[in-house]
Amino acid sequence: MPKHLALRNGREIGIMMPEDFAMHGIHIVWFKRDLRLHDHQPLVEAAAMGMVLPLYVVEPEALRQADAAPRHWHFVWQSLGELDQALKELSGSGLVLRVGEIIPVLAAIHRKTSILGLWSHQETGNAWSYARDRSVGIWTRKQGIPWREYQQNGVVRGLKSRNGWSTAWKKFTSASLILSPDNLTVAPISSDPWPQVQKQVQALFNTRPDACSKAQTGGRREAMRLLENFLQRRAADYARGMSSPLSAASVCSRLSPHLAYGTISVREIINAIKNQDLTKEKGWARNMRAFEARLAWRSHFIQKLESEPELEFRNLHPALADQRQHIDPILFSAWTQGQTGFPLVDACMRMLHATGWINFRMRAMLAAFACYHLWQPWQAAGLHLARLFIDYEPGIHWSQMQMQSGSTGINAFRIYNPVKQSYEQDPSGQFIRRWIPELAQVPKDWIHEPWRMPEMIQQTYQCRIGVDYPLPIVDHEKAARIARQRLRQAYGGPQARAQSREILDRHGSRKSKARKSPSSSQQLCLFE
Ligand SMILES: Cc1cc2nc3c(=O)[nH]c(=O)nc-3n(C[C@H](O)[C@H](O)[C@H](O)COP(=O)(O)OP(=O)(O)OC[C@H]3O[C@@H](n4cnc5c(N)ncnc54)[C@H](O)[C@@H]3O)c2cc1C
Known part of the structure; x- marks a missing residue:
């Protein structure tokens, strides 16, 4: 297999005839968060087995999840287009797109031709994709279809202990690259028409406008x-x-x-x-x-x-579990819209709306401001950010949200001072002026704390604080003090420390364990 050969781009490639296809069945390469042909082990392994169906399934349920956003799809759509092109160059046939939930999609293909194997990378996604993959596992077992999943991030499934993790990661990432297959015999199964797929997705996102003009x-x-x-x-x-x-x-x-x-x-x-x-x-x-x-x-x-998939929803450490449970609609909305009255916080949020990206320190500051100064639930703040980040990666995102909101019990509490950060990271106010047009005329001396501007200066620079740009929604020093007290109270006792040690053993990097103990008061060293 295959029996027939043809020349394409100067290379000899195998061609399956319809009779081969019906007789032998196909191997599905299920593309998910691995939209490439290079260093793609499932593709190479499947290609060696016989006829391949390169499949991407647009799952409406996935797009209905609270963390989904049109900007993610936009990026995926462009990436799918290039993957399709690359597949055409390699095999003469492109990517097969299907809209539907994965099991009915696979079942429909299986009714027409036998699926001999399902090949994919392991995915560490949100709760929905975790449950979806478990159902796919059950379905493939019932059908007798082997589903082979491969590591792609050096993340270990079913890990028993963190000991030795770093060495395993280094070994995984320094291994030789897997070259894309020399040729690929693609099953003659047609794709849903691409323009129609795009229309269906747009209809699904209809109710969620997403102005990301600089994605x-x-x-x-x-x-x-x-x-x-x-x-x-x-x-x-x-x-x-x-x-x-x-x-x-x-x-x-x-x-x-x-x-x-x-x-x-x-x-x-x-x-x-x-x-x-x-x-x-x-x-x-x-x-x-x-x-x-x-x-x-x-x-x-x-x-x-x-x-620990539950960490998408549940505090790693129980100390703060019964706090920050309710959203204050006024505070939360001000934060989400970049209207808190703290110029650096608002500029970062507005940049995120427009571009879908901001650097690590500013992400940490945004999360800390929502969860410490405004004392809002990290889950709600995290969902808002997940929809804004084009690079939304559930594993990084939810772990970071827990960390930056003081919910892990094993990391130093970083209560970023939004004014100090402003003076240090944007001394001349250039970044703030770029993203907050209301403050565009305000000179350097007032840009970080515009609420201190005397009335006459406000008039001169056409920026009335409380009218054109909001007054600060909280007294940041007082809010940080209260947050610190709450953290000390919650994490202070011996039981909380014992729980921290247990979490560190489960999740902590072995390097940091050697450096610091969660029982030390260092954990309460509170950031500026
Ligand atoms: C609250 C919060 C949420 C975050 N959510 C995400 C997310 O959903 N997706 C995401 O990719 N990153 C997330 N990060 C981590 C980090 O901010 C981004 O990875 C980084 O800003 C991406 O830009 P870059 O590719 O230019 O990074 P670079 O500095 O060039 O780093 C290279 C790569 O390393 C990884 N990386 C960098 N910093 C970190 C970090 N602190 N933790 C883990 N991985 C890191 C990323 O994959 C990044 O692409 C989050 C950080 C915070 C504080």
């Missing part, structure tokens, strides 16, 4: 372009420039949505780092180490959700 572009080409120009020049200022929202957008790799949807694999990036000449300029080795460390954190955080 990152999806697709493998863009991922490779970003990696290349990051490793050629942009990374030179990585460690120094990653914290400020002024510089971060250009000095960070911006690969996060590509990693989230798998247009590039983490192993491809680690490989590219290894090929770097670390002496090529001063500081380059340090920048590469910082970058590689973050790629390891990525998997470290995804591993937490893989091992």
